[in-house]
Amino acid sequence: MxxxxxxxxxxxxxxxxxxxxxxxxxxxxxxxxxxxxxxxxxxxxxxxxxxxxxxxxxxxxxxxxxxxxxxxxxxxxxQWNQLDPDVLRWQIDHADAATYLAKLFQLRQAVEPMAAAGAARAGTPEDLARIRAAAEALAAAESDEAWVEADIAFHRAIHVATRNEFFWPIAQMFEVVLRRSFTLAAPGDHRPRAVAEHIGVMEAIAARAPDEAYRAMAALIGHSAGDLKRMYGIEIPGGPVREPV
Missing domain, CATH: 1.10.10.10 (Winged helix-like DNA-binding domain superfamily/Winged helix DNA-binding domain)
Known part of the structure; x- marks a missing residue:
């Protein structure tokens, strides 16, 4: 045929x-x-x-x-498999930026501080080395593309370092959904602060300090939302992040 x-x-x-x-x-x-x-x-x-x-x-x-x-x-x-990379990509392509980012940051606020705390508790030396390497690559990034790739690698490594297999699909999903957010934010003048915040998260995880890692990641996400509002006028709703339990 x-x-x-x-x-x-x-x-x-x-x-x-x-x-x-x-x-x-x-x-x-x-x-x-x-x-x-x-x-x-x-x-x-x-x-x-x-x-x-x-x-x-x-x-x-x-x-x-x-x-x-x-x-x-x-x-x-x-009933769709919302973690499927193709489904995620089609959803992102279809959604307007404000709606997409609001939903993304709701997820990040709910999940990533807990992932950082989990990485501090359970991460292996190899996990910590990957997190550190990604933070160093972020600090060394000279192009927007290198910045985005290092940022994605950093957050993916933290989810893997939880040693909790239920966090791992979120790490795979973030490779798709974070790219658009990070690409929007990459050209900003906030990079020195963002680098310091990522290093702070990394150091808290390396120090095996779950509460400190939780707070550091929550602050990083909050400032990231503020950067997008300042750069593009995109309002990211969300209340205060709860302390870890």
């Missing part, structure tokens, strides 16, 4: 991208059926095998479910 020279996996990925983005944007609403298999084949000029594999991939991401006699239908957003 096709004479496209591209590899099947590439074509399948493009079909997944096409349908997944449409679902997340709301073009195919929850409960609605996706177009029939033969319609997708004709519209996208792909084989039935490609369509079936793409649907299987979307099902694995929690976006769709096949129902007897009613076709493949879009599931409600609360």
């Amino acid at each position: 096709r004479d496209d020279p591209r590899p099947l996996r590439t074509i399948q990925a493009q079909v997944v991208e096409h349908l997944g983005a449409r679902i997340v944007r709301g073009e195919i609403a929850p409960g609605a059926a996706i177009p029939p298999e033969l319609t997708l084949c004709a519209t996208l000029n792909v084989s039935r095998t490609v369509v079936r594999e793409a649907i299987r991939s979307l099902s694995g991401k929690g976006l769709v479910a096949a129902r007897p006699r009613s076709g493949t239908r879009v599931r409600p957003p609360e």
Whole structure:
């Protein structure tokens, strides 16, 4: 049915991208059926095998479910795999910056101070070395791109250092969701303060001081929200961060 020279996996990925983005944007609403298999084949000029594999991939991401006699239908957003990198990316691309950042900082305020405290309690010497290396790379960064990569590596290393496998998917998610936030903030004049704050978090973790690490990370996140408000006028809601328990 096709004479496209591209590899099947590439074509399948493009079909997944096409349908997944449409679902997340709301073009195919929850409960609605996706177009029939033969319609997708004709519209996208792909084989039935490609369509079936793409649907299987979307099902694995929690976006769709096949129902007897009613076709493949879009599931409600609360049933989507929100930690899936593609789903996250489609959500980010669809959301306006203010809404996206407000939700992101709610998550960061709830999770990251506790992750820093957990890293102080459980991090291995190898974990601490990775956190220190990322903080040093942040201090040495000369470009916005290097700054963003070092910042992402720093926060990822802290979540891994909790030695709690339930924090690890959040670390993977942050590789996707923090990139946009850090890219917005990278050009600011706040870098010397931010470097000092990251080093403060790192030193508290290395000193095995969970309460201090918690407070240092909470302060870092609060100042990050303030930077975005100052630079772009984006209001990040949120109350005071609770003390660790």
